[in-house]
Amino acid sequence: MQKTFKNEKILFAEPLFQCDGLAGFTRSELYENAIHRTLRINQLKKEHNWTQEDFDIAIRCLNYEVGFVIHLSMFIPAIERLATDDQKAKWLPLAESYRILGTYAQTELGHGTNLMALETTATFDPRTDEFVLRTPQLSSMKWWPGSLGKTATHAIVLAQLIIGNKNYGMNPFMVQLRSLEDHMPLPGIIVGDIGAKLGANSNDNGFLILNDVRIPRENMLARNSKVTKDGRYIQTSTNKANYATMVLVRLSIIRWAEDTIKNGSLIAIRYSAVRRQSSLQAGGPEMQVLDYQTQQYKIFPSLAASYALFFTYEAMMKEYEIAYAQIMRGNNQLLGQIHGQLSGLKAFASDLVTYELEMCRRSCGGHGYLKASVVGETLLHTLPLVTVEGDNTVMYLQCARYLLKQIAKALAGQDVDEPTSYLKKDILSYTCPVQKGEHCTNPNYLLKIYTQRAHSAIASVARQLQFDLESGKDQSSAFNNNLVSLVQAAKAHCQLCLMKNFVESVSALERTCSENLASVLRQLCLYFGLHGIVTASGEFLESEAIGLQQLEWIKAEELKSLAAIRPNAVALVDAFDLHDQTVMSALGRYDGNAYQHLFEAAKREPMNQTQVPPAYYKYLRDLIKGQPLAKL
Numbered sequence: 001m002q003k004t005f006k007n008e009k010i011l012f013a014e015p016l017f018q019c020d021g022l023a024g025f026t027r028s029e030l031y032e033n034a035i036h037r038t039l040r041i042n043q044l045k046k047e048h049n050w051t052q053e054d055f056d057i058a059i060r061c062l063n064y065e066v067g068f069v070i071h072l073s074m075f076i077p078a079i080e081r082l083a084t085d086d087q088k089a090k091w092l093p094l095a096e097s098y099r100i101l102g103t104y105a106q107t108e109l110g111h112g113t114n115l116m117a118l119e120t121t122a123t124f125d126p127r128t129d130e131f132v133l134r135t136p137q138l139s140s141m142k143w144w145p146g147s148l149g150k151t152a153t154h155a156i157v158l159a160q161l162i163i164g165n166k167n168y169g170m171n172p173f174m175v176q177l178r179s180l181e182d183h184m185p186l187p188g189i190i191v192g193d194i195g196a197k198l199g200a201n202s203n204d205n206g207f208l209i210l211n212d213v214r215i216p217r218e219n220m221l222a223r224n225s226k227v228t229k230d231g232r233y234i235q236t237s238t239n240k241a242n243y244a245t246m247v248l249v250r251l252s253i254i255r256w257a258e259d260t261i262k263n264g265s266l267i268a269i270r271y272s273a274v275r276r277q278s279s280l281q282a283g284g285p286e287m288q289v290l291d292y293q294t295q296q297y298k299i300f301p302s303l304a305a306s307y308a309l310f311f312t313y314e315a316m317m318k319e320y321e322i323a324y325a326q327i328m329r330g331n332n333q334l335l336g337q338i339h340g341q342l343s344g345l346k347a348f349a350s351d352l353v354t355y356e357l358e359m360c361r362r363s364c365g366g367h368g369y370l371k372a373s374v375v376g377e378t379l380l381h382t383l384p385l386v387t388v389e390g391d392n393t394v395m396y397l398q399c400a401r402y403l404l405k406q407i408a409k410a411l412a413g414q415d416v417d418e419p420t421s422y423l424k425k426d427i428l429s430y431t432c433p434v435q436k437g438e439h440c441t442n443p444n445y446l447l448k449i450y451t452q453r454a455h456s457a458i459a460s461v462a463r464q465l466q467f468d469l470e471s472g473k474d475q476s477s478a479f480n481n482n483l484v485s486l487v488q489a490a491k492a493h494c495q496l497c498l499m500k501n502f503v504e505s506v507s508a509l510e511r512t513c514s515e516n517l518a519s520v521l522r523q524l525c526l527y528f529g530l531h532g533i534v535t536a537s538g539e540f541l542e543s544e545a546i547g548l549q550q551l552e553w554i555k556a557e558e559l560k561s562l563a564a565i566r567p568n569a570v571a572l573v574d575a576f577d578l579h580d581q582t583v584m585s586a587l588g589r590y591d592g593n594a595y596q597h598l599f600e601a602a603k604r605e606p607m608n609q610t611q612v613p614p615a616y617y618k619y620l621r622d623l624i625k626g627q628p629l630a631k632l
């Protein structure tokens, strides 16, 4: 599925990228190693004339275990999206050649979600033609930005723009943090690392206090709004245009989610094909655990999710490119649509994979708890995706807000955006397309069921909101009264998007691939659809998209499809074309020698580098020999 990286051999021939040893690294070593890697990939890019796409694939091949993550994924994109042409000409070449190293400093100790409440100020001083940046109290210090702690020389700081006594809202400013001579923080800047995290510890997420730091007026990123020398504020686009970098990263999160769940399902499926335990027949040979229906039930959702997210990322990338091209031409017509879609899908993708990765880990039994299995480590790296770039609940609510607007338009007989075109249908004329058991094998029928459930969830919460308002509740308490249903409606829409992308992509592929391959993909798509209905069956029933009889048929078909997928499960993860050095798991190796690789990993364990541990001489020797213990 991943575009085969023609330079994979070059990459993995390098000892630096043979990463069996990472498990024993300290934080400082992880941090240094990550920087070393990015710089070496840059050298390889030059040595072998790699394109930017080759470079990006190299980073994916290394499972994102690289440095400068925020520099690459946010700082440079923020300059591209928020700066004027002159500013781009000044900063992009420096950033792209790593002469300046950047971060995106938005979140504060006291606020991450509510951007309106950010406390950092940038006050215009017309006497010196400068902005004065200040974090006025403890809660205002920037807290979390990646690479801020020890690496960044520059930050794009999001701050409230103050001119005179008036607040013009959140705007982006380029602030130099550290000397380009000796890397020391500049006057007025207090900066450091926020401490160890549950995962992603090669990244130096940091804190930043700004004590009246002065920057020239030209350092306000002024593509969307600017301040003139005489202190006038001129806005040239909607104030939400400054949120553009977040929209891009939400798209990237779908890809990161896809990459992590591919690793998880690959490890779980390959290992389950190797592992034998018990038998269903007394005295029979031990079974591959992958042959147990329960094991398939645990793992195949992650396999299906890998493909669903792959197709959804591809579809959303196309939508994003169209929207971005328009936005860069000054046309913001698609801004609301792309924000509504990506905030929901970011949340849905990260929720899905964090849940399924834990199922993959459990499916590896005890060995899944070993670092060498890598599946647990992958989960820890993936967990922040539910929080970064907007907490998932908040993102679902943004998506729901968009859906409410769309349904209001549909009900008023106006045009709606293409991704919500189903809201124009007559919800009452629905008849479930599944009228007998065998109808459940038609993915297009399932798609109709998903559509009805999403439509019904959105219509129902819209009606309830309307009712609450008409009963005298004010806007905010009516909204708060319906938050859970709003999130459910957004999830229903996102699940429909994934199913729709899966069905449409498989239909498109059917026209070009062999019938054998097409039938395997159709089967997986069908399973994805069936499983999604079964896991949210309460909501599908409540929306009357299905009845109890249909649920019974769908459940039976879901179980049948586990058996149908089983013969192709290993091939379906092999098709990810992931190198052993990418996956790094002792359990999920291509050669299937899980036990041998586990043992090799144990032998490399630093504890095993001496036969007798220092603790023996300190404590165990006297204890074992019955000597009185020294005072401890």
Ligand SMILES: CCCCC/C=C\C/C=C\C/C=C\CCCCC(=O)SCCNC(=O)CCNC(=O)[C@H](O)C(C)(C)COP(=O)(O)OP(=O)(O)OC[C@H]1O[C@@H](n2cnc3c(N)ncnc32)[C@H](O)[C@@H]1OP(=O)(O)O
Residues within 6 Å of the ligand: 059, 064, 069, 072, 073, 104, 106, 107, 112, 113, 114, 115, 116, 146, 200, 240, 241, 243, 244, 246, 247, 249, 256, 335, 336, 339, 381, 382, 384, 385, 387, 388, 389, 390, 391, 394, 398, 401
């Ligand atoms: C390269 C390798 C990478 C490898 C990675 C691998 C593993 C990952 C490991 C670790 C993660 C690594 C990196 C992750 C990077 C993460 C970086 C960050 O987290 S940066 C900080 C991100 N912060 C947020 O996302 C904040 C979330 N909050 C918001 O977005 C907003 O405050 C809000 C909740 C959306 C509310 O907005 P606002 O305060 O403006 O509220 P309202 O006035 O009510 O406006 C709502 C209005 O605005 C529209 N809108 C909101 N956002 C946008 C947008 N982005 N674009 C367009 N429009 C937007 C919204 O639709 C409403 O419109 P309307 O209904 O018409 O009023």
Ligand SMILES: Cc1cc2nc3c(=O)[nH]c(=O)nc-3n(C[C@H](O)[C@H](O)[C@H](O)COP(=O)(O)OP(=O)(O)OC[C@H]3O[C@@H](n4cnc5c(N)ncnc54)[C@H](O)[C@@H]3O)c2cc1C
Residues within 6 Å of the ligand: 070, 104, 105, 106, 107, 110, 111, 112, 113, 114, 143, 144, 145, 146, 200, 205, 384, 387, 388, 389, 390, 391, 392, 393, 394, 397
């Ligand atoms: C690994 C990592 C990397 C990060 N990197 C960066 C970075 O590079 N740059 C940067 O600027 N930031 C970064 N962040 C910060 C990140 O963007 C924020 O943590 C995120 O946006 C969530 O905000 P918060 O922490 O303030 O959560 P909060 O908003 O405090 O959320 C706490 C709880 O309150 C709920 N809640 C909050 N508001 C609402 C609401 N309106 N309605 C209903 N429920 C609500 C949430 O659902 C959640 O359950 C990073 C964070 C992490 C973990």
